[in-house]
Amino acid sequence: MEEIQILKHALKAFAGLDEDAFNLSLPFWHCKEYQKGDYYNEYKSVCKYLGFITTGIFRSFNSISPYQLGVGTGKIAVKYCAKPVSAVTDAMPQNAPDDFLRKAMQNTLNNGDVFYKFYVQPKTSDNMSVEDYTVEWDEQQAPFYEVATIRIPRQYFQTAELDSLGENLSFNPWHTLPEHRPLGCLNRVRKIVYERISRVRREMNKVPVQEP
Numbered sequence: 001m002e003e004i005q006i007l008k009h010a011l012k013a014f015a016g017l018d019e020d021a022f023n024l025s026l027p028f029w030h031c032k033e034y035q036k037g038d039y040y041n042e043y044k045s046v047c048k049y050l051g052f053i054t055t056g057i058f059r060s061f062n063s064i065s066p067y068q069l070g071v072g073t074g075k076i077a078v079k080y081c082a083k084p085v086s087a088v089t090d091a092m093p094q095n096a097p098d099d100f101l102r103k104a105m106q107n108t109l110n111n112g113d114v115f116y117k118f119y120v121q122p123k124t125s126d127n128m129s130v131e132d133y134t135v136e137w138d139e140q141q142a143p144f145y146e147v148a149t150i151r152i153p154r155q156y157f158q159t160a161e162l163d164s165l166g167e168n169l170s171f172n173p174w175h176t177l178p179e180h181r182p183l184g185c186l187n188r189v190r191k192i193v194y195e196r197i198s199r200v201r202r203e204m205n206k207v208p209v210q211e212p
Helices: 003-015 019-028 039-049 100-110 160-168 185-205
Strands: 067-069 076-084 114-122 145-152
Touching: 160 185
Parallel strands: none
Antiparallel strands: 067 076, 076 114, 114 145
């Protein structure tokens, strides 16, 4: 089975994504023929392809997709990056339990605040594609600029109240200001997918749509 078919099936089954919406992004998926035979390995491959987190809180986060910065004639395309200040890394244990990341994050936040440096990478060339996310924006041509520090305070988050809050929150990159709108075809697909996932989960949980 090809990874693109697994991805298509997953998005249709879990997000209700229709054929037309999926095909918007089709030219920009770079999938390989997956030769291993059982469904579990195919599923793992798709999870890896989609970038599921496999390490703890001390890792860099890159936007991959570009975003608009500003409005009118002065608007530009940018990418973002958040890099941890600490050099500590969390080893991924063999046969890690399902809640490994949750426990690793809680252990980290038990010991103190966590800080990230936040960077912006402005697009500087027409060769830096906004639509094709596989085209790397060369940092030699488009350097990152540090613009802020993110602080995650020391805390205990494993409570029933916060679990309920987290279960009913929805993330969508389009929930933003016009000055920061997402760019590119896959972000346009994400708008549809994330809205439908959110609606399904809220219907299952019997909760209304609300602001965080």
